[in-house]
Amino acid sequence: MDILVKILYAIIAIMVATIWGLTLVAIVRKIYARVHGRFGPPLWQPFIDIIQTHARRAQVSHGLMFYLGPVFRLAGGLGTFLFIPIIYNSAVFGNFSMAGDVLLVMYFIFFGQLGMALGAGEGGHPYSPIGVARGLAQMATFELPFSLAVIAVAIQYHTLNITNVVAAQQGGILNWTLFTNPLAVIAAMLSLLGMNSHAPFSLVKAPQEIPIGPPIEMNGSFLGILQTNRGIFTAAKLVLFMNLFFGGAAHPNIFVALLIMMVKTFSIYMFSVFIGAAFPRFRPEQSFRFFLKWPTIIGVLSVIFIAYF
């Protein structure tokens, strides 16, 4: 009986996260539009897009992996999400948080991309392998500073459990990792730029070079699933960062806590949006070089700093 309740709670959490993630995507589109000097699409546009993609009459598949690719992507997004507590100390939004879930989450972040790579490769369009190669290489590079930052956090709090990490940051803004371990936060935020793949790191979906890259053959429901996953995955990433570095969202009143979560994730997202609105795109090797240079050095420094001082 207990597990059923937990599953029900998880479904509620997924709903909330999906809606919030898609709304966040729409808000970001509007902000870009304002930078461009126009109005931009309405806030409900992503939802209508998803309905429209699922309502296509004909859908072309290229084999089994082509089916499984978006499914893996969605599984990766859900897996990333399900092990992150959205709200600290909440029965509904606690999710399946357990010991060592940080490692699981980082594995799931990879998992979705790999599944997507398999599916896109089956599509057979020459641009999708190029996009997949770019995406995986870039991910391998930006995962390095991120893992270093997570290792630093784990050393700092002597735990691999996100809930404990959040618990350790409670009680005052100065307990956040942002202030207790700034180097790790800097490294992680730099890698967030690549994770969100906004400019200048929007290599994977560069329209002028490889028109939209891996999902170039995805159509109809495949694309719809990918877009749904975009909402979930965005929310999951941002909530993870919020939990690890910005003190999580904790409040006795659940709605206030949700509000805190929204405000924090939004401001974390803005960091990469502001940079993306003002910069052109890197060449792939430039992007890889960027991640392997300063963010990695900062991450190593943060680990050393935490371990020995």
Added chain:
Amino acid sequence: MEKKYIDEIEKEMKLANEGLPEHERKFFSDARPSRIEPLNKHLENFVNWARSKSLWILAFGTGCGSTELRPLMTARFDISRYGISGRPTPRQASVFVIGGYASMKTIKRIVRSYEQMQGPKYVIALGSCTINGGMYYDSYNTINRIDYYIPVDIYIAGCMPRPEALIAGFEELKAKIRKGECDGMNKYADNFDWYKENQKKIIKDWNMPDYNW
């Protein structure tokens, strides 16, 4: 019915793909487009509303009419307010904007891109040149009527039509979609042989499959 008749019927229902060399034919589909019936009434109305609210234009500037697509997309006449955005690949696009005249080299690509689009797909034809040839009515390289080669939903007259006219045309298209009148995909499937005959009449070197998904 006996099985061999069924086989014969199936054989003549298959496409010949004569344009392709012998060893390549097995790589391509030889199925004809099939008519797809809409869903039941209320569901169809709902999805039609969703389709009309998010139109994805195929990013293929086939003629000089596509010059006016850039002001349409950008800050002056911001078409994304109406949920219309560009899509770089035909697999995901739902609206094909034929920008002005189509030369004989372009109509081949137009046919190919149109057949690769996943239905329901709508076509908007810009400019007088797509209606009756316009000022290129006697040019040996530009076709006169686009609707002999692909089904067209909305014509926008003018050389070239202004962005306001384009916005009005898109609104017309939305109204037609909500009424469920834009059925170009099934029209193409029904009159497939007629369209193919017209296309092969002008595309002299037909080196692609007869119907490419």
Added chain:
Amino acid sequence: MIKNSESKYKDFVADRSKYPQEENGKPVIDLSSHKYTKIWQGPQHPGVTGNMSVELIVTGDEIVDAKTRVGYLHRGFEKLMERRRYIQCFPIVCRICVPEPDTNEYCVSAAMEDLAGIEIPEKAKWLRTLNLEMSRLANFLMWIGGQAGSLGMGAISQWTMAMRDYWLDLFEELTGGRVYHMYMIPGGVRKDLPDGFEEKARELIIRTRDLLYDIERVFFNNSIVKSRLIGLGIITPEMVAEYGIVGPNARACGVENDIRINNPYVKYAELNVKMITATEGDAYARAKVRYREMHQTLDLITEIFDKMPAGGEIQAKLPNVLHWKIPAGQTYVKAESTRGEHGFYMVSDGTKYPRRVFARGASYTHSISVLEKLAVNISISDLAALMVSVHSCPPEIER
């Protein structure tokens, strides 16, 4: 494979140790060996300029061979003009180059006047100069938006396209047409300036300057833009004569080739047009040259408004244009478009119909020979930027 620090770009060489193996100087490209992939960039591709395509052969991310395929916009203008009378030729020529139609109008009208020996009045010359400069500015705004967009910087292209649209509004007020303005008819121009045109234009010039300063701050001083454009597609002064390179592409490597100064047409002799050159010859230098050209165009428009006489005849006496016979002869009239030398070669044989009209577009060589040479050894990511940087305009290639 590709060095990308700004200083190293000067001696830019790709590592050819693996692919393709060279035999007596020529790379051997064997598609059946699975080392190479053939990719068609275009015609249905967001990164190509207009409706053209480049047939690429890549190994990994590096282009080893490129062939430009054009002809998707061929309308046979020259054949059509042989079937039309002189005055009927005039309204179709502006379709030859879509973003900048006025150069075609000027060239064909000037060619007819040159053959028929008609001298157009002063005010008409001033108005033609004004119109040419305005269209040059509009096209440059579109170009710099495309250059920024090809690097994935959407904001700049949105701003410049909006600003270009205000200039198109001025065009509409002056000529009645938004994109295609059949304005410079043979023997003069169609309309005089409307009231209040000058004030609107001056006010718009100020706004355009503000936008240009913003663009310099956001685009030209951007480290990523520099690291991507500097050293991309270097045109050397030796190539200029060999490949027939004209216009900003030639000026960006130090060759002083500007028809407005070398062979002044309508009123450029009385305006102070400065020769704007750079020395590097790479994409960044070309962009800078065009950026300074835009500023100079704004200056020129202001100067034209200062020097233009108020009244005056704007239309010379023509014979009845419906049966207008032009004496036999041949002529070549050229003007400086945004892409360089844009010329019309017209041969008449004494009848009502021209015998032969040929439109020489600058990007005829820029985006075929030059692009095929420059595209080799660069990464596939840079191809869109390179195509915009040589300013290829497909409709004027194939007419």
Added chain:
Amino acid sequence: MENLIKKLEQMVDVKSFVKKREDLYFLTAREEQIIVLLAYLKEKEGFNHLAFLQAVDYIEDNKFMLTYMLYNLDKKMNLGINVFIDREKASMTSIHSLWHHAWQYQRELHELFGIDFPGSPRVKESFVLEGWDEMPPMRRDFDTLEYVERTFYPRPGRSTNDPKDYMKEKKYKNFVDSPKLRR
């Protein structure tokens, strides 16, 4: 300019020499001497910019007139060189060795006029037409309107009429003299 003409006349035989404008001259040369003439003009006289190479179809006297338009950046002067070649089995010596972009014009002429340039690279490639099986379209005896009516589907209701008669009957019925363009 005149001494240049003298020099040229000593070297090759220049048939006619026309001064069109201050900065535009035309001269007519013989077919077999064109490569010598162009090489001399390019290397010695500084006419090193080939603006274009085009053909004019003189069907009545059964000739093609090729025009090489050169430009001299120092003298700021255009020089057009006309060469008359035979129309049947039209062939011309290729100049792709002089300019790297000359092969484009030769490919275009080969496709649109049917003039052959032996040895020119990629001259047989298709430039703008695809699967064209008629005669080269830019020749005078190719009737494009007839081809259009044969190939495409003109929309009914379109009428073309001679502007002179049309204007006469519509507008200037009671005009005696021909109308002047007025602003």
